[in-house]
Amino acid sequence: MTIFKGWEISRNISFERTALLFIVICVFSLYALVLSQPTSASIKFERLTKKNADPTDDLKKIFAKIGYQLNSVRAHRQVPRIFLASVPKDFADLRKPSERKTLFIMMTLPLVLNVNEKILLDRANLKRLELKKATGQALTKIDRNLLKKLSNRYGVVGLNIGGLLKRADIIPPSLALAQSAEESGWGTSRFAHEGNALFGQRTWQSAEGLVPKKREEGKKFKIRTFGDLLEGVRAYALNLNTNPFYKNFRAMRAKMRQSDQGKIDSVKLAQTLLRYSERGPDYIATIRNIIRVNNFTIFDEVKLLDKGSRSPLTLQKINTVPDA
Numbered sequence: 001m002t003i004f005k006g007w008e009i010s011r012n013i014s015f016e017r018t019a020l021l022f023i024v025i026c027v028f029s030l031y032a033l034v035l036s037q038p039t040s041a042s043i044k045f046e047r048l049t050k051k052n053a054d055p056t057d058d059l060k061k062i063f064a065k066i067g068y069q070l071n072s073v074r075a076h077r078q079v080p081r082i083f084l085a086s087v088p089k090d091f092a093d094l095r096k097p098s099e100r101k102t103l104f105i106m107m108t109l110p111l112v113l114n115v116n117e118k119i120l121l122d123r124a125n126l127k128r129l130e131l132k133k134a135t136g137q138a139l140t141k142i143d144r145n146l147l148k149k150l151s152n153r154y155g156v157v158g159l160n161i162g163g164l165l166k167r168a169d170i171i172p173p174s175l176a177l178a179q180s181a182e183e184s185g186w187g188t189s190r191f192a193h194e195g196n197a198l199f200g201q202r203t204w205q206s207a208e209g210l211v212p213k214k215r216e217e218g219k220k221f222k223i224r225t226f227g228d229l230l231e232g233v234r235a236y237a238l239n240l241n242t243n244p245f246y247k248n249f250r251a252m253r254a255k256m257r258q259s260d261q262g263k264i265d266s267v268k269l270a271q272t273l274l275r276y277s278e279r280g281p282d283y284i285a286t287i288r289n290i291i292r293v294n295n296f297t298i299f300d301e302v303k304l305l306d307k308g309s310r311s312p313l314t315l316q317k318i319n320t321v322p323d324a
Contacts, residue, residue, distance in 0.1 A: 056088040056103065063106060070102060077302045079110050085228040086196055092188040101294070104187040108180050108198065109173060111233045113304045116170040119237065122150055123168045130161045155242040166254045167241045172266035174296035176236070178287045179276075181294075195225030199236040245275040266300065267291055 063069075068080050084107050094100040129143055139147070147159045154167040183200035184192040191197040195210050202221040203209050209222025226232035240246050249272040256264045270287045277283035291297060 055090050056094060059084075059088055059107075060103070063103075068106060070105060073109075073302055074298055078305050079113055079302055081114075081304050081307065082110055083114055083230050084111070085230075087187050087192050087229070089193065092193075097186075100188070101181075101186055104181065105177060105294075105299075107187065107229075108177060108233075109299060109302070110304065111230050112171065112173045112176040113302070114230060115233045115237050116173070117304060119168055119170055119241075122153070123165065126150065126161055126164050126168055130165070133161070153238075166250050169241070169250075169253055169257070170264070171237050171240055172264050172269065173299040173302070174291050175266040175270060175287070176233070177296050177299060178266075178270075178290040178294075179236075179273075181290055182283075182286055191223045191225075195223060196227065196229045196232050197223055197225055198229065198232055199239075201232075201235060201239060246272065248272040264300070266297060 062082075066080055066082075068082070073079055087107070091100070091103070094103070125146060129139060129147065132139060132143070144159065147161070147164075150164055150168065151157070151159060154164055156163045156167065180198040181187075183189075184198045187198070189197075190213075191200065191210055197210070201224045203224040204221050209224050211222055224232075224235065226235065240249055249269065252269055252272050253264055256262070256269070267288050270284055270291070273284060273287070274280050279286075
């Protein structure tokens, strides 16, 4: 019996060693397999709070790793899908104005293109419905529900496709870049950092907002704040596309669309924004000058990379929002 027990113990030990060796081999093989796989072609976005905004140096390193450079954008007309949630907290500390301007453009341009991309989807749906009506096809229940949804979004009464097409259109990136640069001090203003507000949009109704330090006595407005930068850009575009103050803006844009080339001239279009700032004509002159001096019109020809063509980098620390 003793001999049997010894054999049983020896057999158990042998079995355990074999099992352990098998596990080690499996783990090692799995580890080697992971290392041999190519880097994922998708970017992992981790949305962080604005309090955890990455320092500017980290942002520059990330841009460098994915090859995001303005010279490349100008040459290839493509922009990576990186949408920052907030301006880096130390952004205003950059000493070189040229470097600060370049990074500001690189942060803001993808946001503007993202918003325009969504607007163009709305516009494409409207053009499709317009064609159906023009060819005598009846709109389905789904079509009518879509029209109602877009009418509510763009503030159009009734199912007026023509009226919607005047509103559901892009904001030229060159114009958006110029206005955001002027209104936020190229990303250095208190409103940009504390409220993700790049466009200085005023509000008289919302309880959420920042009071300007130099607001005149008796004035009640605040600068509207947002959960992230992308939300602020959406609000800016919707403001220009729906506010009665910018009816002339939409009319001129629609006229440009109907021209032979169909291109939108941001420098000319800027003249319709007299109501955007109390500075009036001086503000218009400033916006036009920013567009010209920085050659912003070249960015009217760029687009976001296809969603399947993202840079092969896993970003776990960058302060971004998802590409909804």
